[in-house]
Amino acid sequence: MASALRNKLVVGGVAGLVAAVGGYTYFYPYARDVALVNKQQGETDAFTVKKIEEAYKILQDHPECHSLLKKHLTKSVVDQLKYKKTQLGATLYDVIRSGVHNLDAGVGVYAPDYESYKVFAALFDPIIEEYHGFGPNDKQPPVDLGEGRTGEFPPLDPAGKYIKSTRIRCGRTLKGYPFNPLLTSDDYLIMQQKVKSALESVQDKDLKGTYYPLQGMSKETQNKLIADHFLFKEGDRHLQHANACNYWPQGRGIFHNNDKTFLIWVNEEDHMRLISMQEGSDVGTILDRLNRGIKSVETKVPFARDDRLGWLTFCPTNLGSTVRASVHIKLPKVSARKDFKEICEKLNLQVRGIHGEHSESEGGVYDISNKARLGLSEFQAVKQMYDGVKELIQLEESAK
């Protein structure tokens, strides 16, 4: 690396080094190096190991904890992983801390950096296998956004009897940066600037819009955007305990076009969440817009992808295609059935409440989406939702 270093530079008031590596030019702020050195030297292994052992006990002793973390963090996994660290200094405790503080979590783990998926594979792999049905020897298929085939998804509910709105989102990680817990305050500012500049150069009229940083946004505007389902919520306890909200709201924000049909969340759970949404059920049009959005951004900011796991994300449930395609839908008869959740499960569908994950249904409206994101392409992930919801509508129509 040292031989590749070229120049000292100040970017946006942040001092650092510019390096040319493998044909790309990177900017390394000094602050990052200092933070990482502190992290590696400052954490005493004995203290961390003790926290991990206590965490294991807390999980096992709690009768109402049913997370995948609890199930797969066996004593032998603890013993195998408790002394391990990634090069950036992440320990097993960093991986499990959210699930230990939130005993009601369904999953309970996050990866502080890409390397965590490898170093702590003895814990991540069985969780990934159980959640996605994706084994340790499986490989994410090549990218297939379904370009030129979005016409295979005509409106699911043309008469508008059941579906209020449809949304497809995917996550992306900026190459060269770890996930939230290891980002420095300067990283947030630099990453925000990179994404903002990339978005300013978007030419597609349907996608063009404005970036609104969270810092300086009035509470009223923020709350309205959240209530209208456009913006991420604040203060998510699962993310907070994963150490994902450092320096909040610095470097966080939302981009959207005029119609709020194409949106990008910056530095919430993932570095980027790209979203296409609109009223009704025209899945093909929504996917087509998302695909154009992905294409226009990926040429400006390179994204991190792993050969086996596909697009890398902070939470293992989002790896692979990273696609969650969802409808807000009212199915009074089917959703009143006792086995509603099981029916959805069999169709590989996930059910959430009206305000997203960890929320309840209101007025009989559910958020129903594909469950799997890893081991299937982007197109197949959307198809999983499409076919499943089609079947639910048929069940509703045939119910007495």
Ligand SMILES: Nc1ncnc2c1ncn2[C@@H]1O[C@H](COP(=O)(O)OP(=O)(O)OP(=O)(O)O)[C@@H](O)[C@H]1O
């Ligand atoms: N089909 C839809 N129509 C309108 N809004 C939706 C739809 N699906 C999800 N939303 C809204 O998007 C927002 C974010 O939801 P939520 O956090 O559950 O999912 P996500 O963005 O996929 O991320 P994650 O899975 O990481 O939580 C919420 O306000 C939710 O109501």
